[in-house]
Amino acid sequence: MARTKVEQHQSEAIGDAGYVTPYPYLEKLQEKMEERLAKRVPATGRFCGFCYGRLRDTDTECPFCAHAIAAAGTVNEIPQPVLRAYKARKDTEARWVYGMGFVGLIVASVLFIVLELWGPGVLGNPATGLAVLILGGYVLAQFFGTLIGAQIGFRSGSKKRDLLWGEYLAQRAQELPPQP
Numbered sequence: 001m002a003r004t005k006v007e008q009h010q011s012e013a014i015g016d017a018g019y020v021t022p023y024p025y026l027e028k029l030q031e032k033m034e035e036r037l038a039k040r041v042p043a044t045g046r047f048c049g050f051c052y053g054r055l056r057d058t059d060t061e062c063p064f065c066a067h068a069i070a071a072a073g074t075v076n077e078i079p080q081p082v083l084r085a086y087k088a089r090k091d092t093e094a095r096w097v098y099g100m101g102f103v104g105l106i107v108a109s110v111l112f113i114v115l116e117l118w119g120p121g122v123l124g125n126p127a128t129g130l131a132v133l134i135l136g137g138y139v140l141a142q143f144f145g146t147l148i149g150a151q152i153g154f155r156s157g158s159k160k161r162d163l164l165w166g167e168y169l170a171q172r173a174q175e176l177p178p179q180p
């Protein structure tokens with residue numbers, strides 16, 4: 001089936017992970033926010049009043065969301081609900097990577113048992129089984145965790161983050177009605 005230009009363009013933007021965030025600046029900020037969550041950077045500073053990206057003194061336009069600083073204003077701390085949204089993405093991603101990595105180890109263990117019980121000839125040799133368990137376990141854990149788990153986690157975590165951010169935006173709009 002022929003795909004439209006828009007679909008083609010979209011799938012390029014999606015890349016391997018298969019999810020397009022409606023808020024591209026959140027993806028740009030994810031790593032920075034994870035540094036903040038890990039307390040590797042100071043909690044206070046000068047942040048964009050719209051997206052809470054950290055600004056340099058010389059910025060007149062936010063490098064993350066492209067809002068003019070004069071219009072968006074600045075805050076000196078990132079609100080907790082915003083940090084929680086980024087944490088949701090990070091935690092979900094980590095759970096999928098480790099969870100699927102564990103699945104890979106279980107598959108290798110099952111393979112080991114099958115070989116020990118029913119493997120004919122050299123396949124039934126304990127040395128073969130051990131190699132399958134150790135090397136296979138490593139490869140399968142990488143495959144399931146780092147490849148499959150990371151992709152599912154990226155999608156699922158990004159959706160959670162974006163949903164929380166959307167709710168936060170709606171709430172913020174209610175609390176601070178835009179000035180006429």
Ligand SMILES: [Zn+2]
Binds near residue numbers: 049050053062064067
């Ligand atoms: Zn911004």
